[in-house]
Amino acid sequence: MSTPTTGQRQYAKTPGQRARILDAAMAVFARRGERGASLREIAERVGMSQAGVLHHFGSKNALLLAVLDRFDQEDQPGHPLLTIDESVAFVREELVQGLQRPGLFQLQITLAAESIDPAHPAHDFFVDRYRRVTSQFVEPLDAAAASGGLRDDVDTTALAHLVMGAMEGLQLHHALNPEVDTVASFDLLLDVLAEAFIVSSTPDQV
Amino acid sequence: MSTPTTGQRQYAKTPGQRARILDAAMAVFARRGERGASLREIAERVGMSQAGVLHHFGSKNALLLAVLDRFDQEDQPGHPLLTIDESVAFVREELVQGLQRPGLFQLQITLAAESIDPAHPAHDFFVDRYRRVTSQFVEPLDAAAASGGLRDDVDTTALAHLVMGAMEGLQLHHALNPEVDTVASFDLLLDVLAEAFIVSSTPDQV
DNA sequence: ACAAAAACCTAGCGCATATTCGGTTTCTTG
C-alpha cells in the first residue's frame, strides 16, 4: 500500500520524455498550427512512434492542452505586477526575449488566430487568456490613475488593449518579415504614451 | 470568328456563380483558415457539389488565390494616399467598416497567421502584401517629414509598423473578445501620435 | 432545331490523419 489506488507508477526518465515531447509539440504547433500539425511530425522530432506519443498524452487534443498549460506558465510573471513600470518592463522584456526564442510568440499568434473559430479546441483557452492578461494590465493602470500617477481622463481599458494589441500585431508582422523591428516600434509606443499620460513627479526620462 | 481561338465561352449566370463561390470561400476560409476549410463546406454553402466548385476553380489552391486576389482589391484605396491625413482616414475607415463586415478582417488575420509557415500556400502573398502596405504607409510619412509636417527625428518605418501592427493586433483581440473596442483603442493611438509628432500650423484638434 | 460546349452530378480513388489493438521490450519494485 505504498503507492495505493492512486498508484501512478512512473519510470525515472518519463518526465524527461514528456518534456521532450512537449518541446517538439510546441515547435510543431507554432509552425503549423493545431490543424496543420501532425502527430507523425511531432513523433519524428522526438525519435518515437506516433503510438508512443499517444501513450504519454492520450490524444492530440490532450497534448495541445498540455502545451497551452506550459505556455501559460512560461509567460506568467514570477511576481504580481503592481506598478505601471513593472507591467511595462515585464511586457517589454517578453518582446525582447521573443526575438531570441521566436517559438513562444509564434505559438501564441498562430494558435490564437486559429482559435477565433469557436469550434477550435483552444478557443476557450484563448478567450479566457486574453481576459486574464488584459485585467492584469488594467489593474496597475487603474491603481496609478487613482493615486495620481496617470492622467485621470484616460480610458485604461482602451489603453491596455492598445498596448497588448500592438505587441501581438507587431509580432505577427515580424514573423512574416523579420526586418520589422518590433522593439523599436513598441518603444516608440511606450515613449509616446508615457509622455502623454504619465504624470511624473520627476521630469520624463525619454 | 466572333470569339475565336481564345474562345472561352461562358453561360450568363457563370460570373454570378463564381462570385457566390468566392463569397462562400471567403467566409469559410475566414472562419476555419485554409487548413481547416474544406471544399465540402464551401460547396454546401453555395448549394453545389464539391466537384461543381472545382469545375469553376480547378483546385482548392486556385480558389484560395482567387479569394486573396479579391480580398486585395477590396481593401485597396480607390485613389493614391498622398497625405498623412488621407492614409490615417483610410486605415481608420477600414477599421470602422470591419465592425460591420468582420469577414474581411478575420480572413486577413486567420490567413496571415497561418502564412507564417513558409510551406503555407499563401505565405508569399502575405509577405509581399505586408511589404506593399507598409511602403504605402511610409511614403506619406516621409513626404510629411520632408515638408516639415512631421517632426524630423521620427523613425517613419517604426511608426508605420506600429500603426499597422496595432490595427491588426486589436482586430485579433476583438475577434476573440467582441467587448474589445478596436476603434477606441486605435483612436487613442492616433491622437497620441498626432500630438507627439505632427507639426501643425494650426493648433491640434484633439 | 440542333449540335457543341459549359455546368453540373454521382461515384470512387489515393492519401493522410487520429486513434485503437495486441504484442514486445524495458524498467522498477519487492
Next chain:
DNA sequence: CAAGAAACCGAATATGCGCTAGGTTTTTGT
C-alpha cells in the same frame, strides 16, 4: 531475481480530405 507494470512499437481501422472519371443536364450560338 522475478513478477508486473510502464513504455514503447507495428499494424490495422475509420474517417475525411482533395481530386479525377465519366455521365447527364442546361445553356448557347448557328
